[in-house]
Amino acid sequence: MSDSKIxxxxxxxxxxxxxxxxxxxxxxxxxxxxGASFADILQRVSDRKxxxxxxxxxxxxxxxxxxxxxxxxxxxxxxxxxAQKGARESLIYMNDMALVVSVANRTVITAMDGSSAxxxxxTNIDSAAIL
Numbered sequence: 001m002s003d004s005k006i007x008x009x010x011x012x013x014x015x016x017x018x019x020x021x022x023x024x025x026x027x028x029x030x031x032x033x034x035g036a037s038f039a040d041i042l043q044r045v046s047d048r049k050x051x052x053x054x055x056x057x058x059x060x061x062x063x064x065x066x067x068x069x070x071x072x073x074x075x076x077x078x079x080x081x082x083a084q085k086g087a088r089e090s091l092i093y094m095n096d097m098a099l100v101v102s103v104a105n106r107t108v109i110t111a112m113d114g115s116s117a118x119x120x121x122x123t124n125i126d127s128a129a130i131l
Contacts, residue, residue: 050076056108063113087127094131
């Protein structure tokens with residue numbers, strides 16, 4: 001029992017197909033020649049604004065919640081700062097509204113007014129910001 005070999009009887013060993021490798025290399029070269037640079041892609045991703053899930057939009061409509069352009073900019077800046085600190089799911093409390101935000105997706109998951117937030121327990125968050 002001192003044999004150190006590992007066998008996978010259900011998985012046959014097949015030769016490497018070099019044609020798929022050359023096809024992938026061709027795709028990479030074509031993308032590099034016609035596509036955007038890494039800096040352009042990074043800039044587009046960093047310019048992403050916070051979006052609202054359909055659930056959050058329904059909650060905002062039913063609770064008569066709205067944001068001004070200044071509020072949306074403040075929310076976007078806060079989500080950016082939270083992402084830099086490694087937050088994943090966050091509670092953001094601003095203007096007597098509580099927002100649960102997926103920081104990684106930059107998406108507001110749900111929204112509630114201050115009086116509704118006081119009556120609820122909010123779980124599955126790893127950070128909070130009070131603005």
